[in-house]
Amino acid sequence: MKKDIKKVVLAYSGGLDTSIILKWLGDEYGCEVVTFTADIGQNEDLAPIKEKALKLGIKEKNIFIEDLKEEFTKNYVFPMFRANAVYEGEYLLGTSIARPLIAKKLVEIAKQTGADAISHGATGKGNDQVRFELGAYALMPDIKVIAPWREWDLNSREKLLAYAKKNDIKIEQKKGKSPYSMDANLLHISYEGLILEDPNAAPEKDMWRWSVDPKDAPNESEIIEIEYKNGDPVALNGKALKPHEILDALNRLGAKHGIGRLDLVENRYVGMKSRGCYETPGGTIMLKAHRAIESLTLDSGAAHLKDEIMPKYAELIYNGFWFSPERLMLQALIDESQKHVNGVVRLELYKGNVIVLGRSSKTDSLFNVDFSTFEEDDVFDQKDADGFIKLSALRFIIAGKNGRKII
Template identity: 70%
Template sequence: MNKAQIKKVVLAYSGGLDTSIIAKWLQDEYQCEVVTFTADLGQGEEIEPARAKAQAMGIKQIYIEDLRETFAKDYIFPMFRANTIYEGEYLLGTSIARPLIAKRLVEIAQETGADAISHGATGKGNDQVRFEIGAYALMPNIHVIAPWREWDLMSREKLMAYAAEHNIPIETKKGKSPYSKDANLLHISYEGNEIEDPAVAPNEEMWERTVSPKAAPDEETVITIRFEKGDPVAINGQALSPARIIETLNKLGGDNGIGRDDLVENRFVGMKSRGCYETPGGTILLKAHRAIESITLDREAAHLKDEIMPRYAKIIYNGFWWSPEREMLQALIDKSQARVSGEVRLSLYKGNVMVLGRESENSLFDSAIASFDDELAYDHKDAEGFIKLNALRLRIAAGKR
C-alpha cells in the first residue's frame, strides 16, 4: 500500500512528545486522518490530558480507555498461571502489555475504517516486533507505519527541532526522570543514562515503586492470598478484582523493598540489553502461586509445567501471544489449574518474600504418608525393588566397563 492509498491511521498515542510528533508527522507525510488510541494500563499517570493534546492537532476521533481490569484478568493472570519468567529473571511486564494494545489498535482500525495502524517503537527494540506480529495475527492485511523506520529524526535534537517548528508543546518538567521508562500495572522498566553500562549500579533515586530494602520496615508484614483455580481472588480475606489484587500487592511489596531486578537480557532482534525492573506485586504473586501449586499439583504435572515454561516465556517475550502455539500451551496450563485453590500465608520483609504456610481443600499432601506412619500406604520394604529397578541400566553399563 503506497502513501496515497492511506486515508486514515490509528496511532498508539501516549500524549508524550514522541507520539505527538508522530501524530503531526503522519498528518504531514501521509496527508491522512489520524485516530489516536491511549490506554490506561495502570501506568500511574493521568491519561486524560492526551485528549486535549490530540484535539490541539486537529484530531477528531480520540479513544481513551481504562483497560486495567482486562489487562490483569486476561493477560497478567493467564501468564502467572504458568509461573512465567524469561531467562530466569524477567517477569515480562512490558511484553505482556503489548498484545492487548495491538488488539485494540486493530479493533479500532476496523471500527473506524482505518487503512493502517502506527506506533512509536524504535527500530532497535522488541516492541516493534510485538505490536506488529500481534496486529498481523489478528488482521493479516493491516498496513503498519513505523515512523522510526522511515523518518530521519534520529536524534533528540532533531525531534526537538521538529516539535518547535510545528508548535508541538515541549514538556520540560522539573525533576523529569532521565531514564527511558515503560510503566503499567505489573511493572516499571528503566533503560538509559548510567544503566547503559552493565558494570555501573543504578542510582537509588531511579526506583519509583519500591523503597530500598535497607530502608524497609524492621518488622515483617504478614499477608494471606486466596487462590481459585490458579488465580488470586482475595488478600487477607478481602475479595478484590484482578487489577485491585495487583495494585494491593504492588503497595505491599513496594513498602517492603520487594521486586527490584537488574538484568541483561537477550532481545529478540539480536542484541543484549541492560534493563532495571520493579515488579513488587508480581514477585509476591509468583512466590505465592508456586506455593499453592506445591500442595495441589501432581508431581509430573508440576514438572511438565516447569519444562514448558521457558518456551512459553520466550513466546510472550518475542511477541507471539496470538500464535497457535501460545494458545495450545495456555490450554494445557489452564487445565492444570483446575484444583489449584487455597490460601498461602507470606512474610514480606526487607526485599524478601517468604512462605509461612499453605493450605488447600484440594491438598495432595498427606502427613501420615509423608511421616511414614501409614504402613498401608507406604511399605518401607517396597523401596528396595524400586531402587534396584531404577538402578538397573546403570548396573548393566557399569558391568560392561
C-alpha cells in the same frame, strides 16, 4: 503505500515521540489520524492527553482513551502467571505482556473507524515493534503498519525537539537531566538509557519510582494471605477482590517492603543485549505465592512438565507471539493443570523478601501425612523401596555386567 493510507490509528501516549508522530503522519501521509491511549494502570492522569490531541488538530470523535486495567490483569497477566513465566531466569515480562492487548485494541479501533493502518512509536532497535506488529498481523492480516522510526531521519532527541519547535508542538520539559526511558503498567515499571547503558554502573538511587530501598523498608514484617482458585488469586487477607484490585493492592504492599526490584542484562529478540531495571512488586509476590500453592496441589508430573515448558512459553511472550497457535496450545495445557490449584498461601514480607510461611487447601491438597510422615505408619511398606531401586538401576547393572565403565 502513502497514497493508499486514508486513515491511521496511532498508539498515542502524549509524550515527545508520539506527539511528533501525530504531526508527522499528517505531513508525510496526508491522512486522517485517530489516537488510541490505553489505561493499563500506568498511574497517570490521562485527561491532558485528550486535550493535547485536540490542540494538535485531532477530532474529538477520533480520540480513544480506554480503561483496560481489568482486561489486562484478568486476560493477560493472570494467564501468564498460571505458567510461572520468567524470561531468562529473572524478568517477569511486565512490558511484554501489555503489548498484545494494545495491538488488539489498535486493530479493533481500526475496524471500528475504517482505518487503513495502525502506527506506533517503537524504535527499530527494540522488541516492542515486533510485539505490536505480530499482534496486529495475527488479528488483521491485511492491516498496514507505519513505523516512523524505521522511516524518518529524526533519530536523536535533539532532532525531535527541533521538529517539535518548528511545528509548534508543545513538549513539557522538566528541569534537570533527561529522564530514563520508562514504561509502566499495573504489573511493573521499567527503566532504560542514561547511566544504565553501562552494564557495570549501579542504578542511581533516585531512579526507582515505586518501591522503597529494601534497606529503608519497615523494620517490622507484614504477614498476608492470598487465596487461589483455579490458579488465580481471588482474595487478599480474606477479602474477595477483582483481578486488577488484587494486583494493585499487592503492588502497594510490595513497594512498601522494598520487594520486586531487578537489574537485568537481557537478550532482545532483534539480537542485541540490553540493560534494564524493573520494579515488579505485586508480580514478585504473586509468583512466590503461586508456586507455593502449586507445590501443595499440583501433581508432580504436571508440575515438572510445566517447569520444562515455561522457558518456551516465556520466550513466546517476550518475542511477541502471544496470539500464536503454539502459545495458545501451551496456554490450554497450563490452564488444564490449574483446575485443582485452589487454596490459601500465607506470606511474610520483609525488606525485599517474600517468605512463604504456610500453604493450605481444604479440597485439593496432595500432601498426605500418612505417607510422608517420619513417624511410624501403617500405609507405606519401606521394603517396597528395595525393588523400586533395583528396577531403576537395572540398566546400570546390565551395562556393568557387560563390562561398560562409567568413569
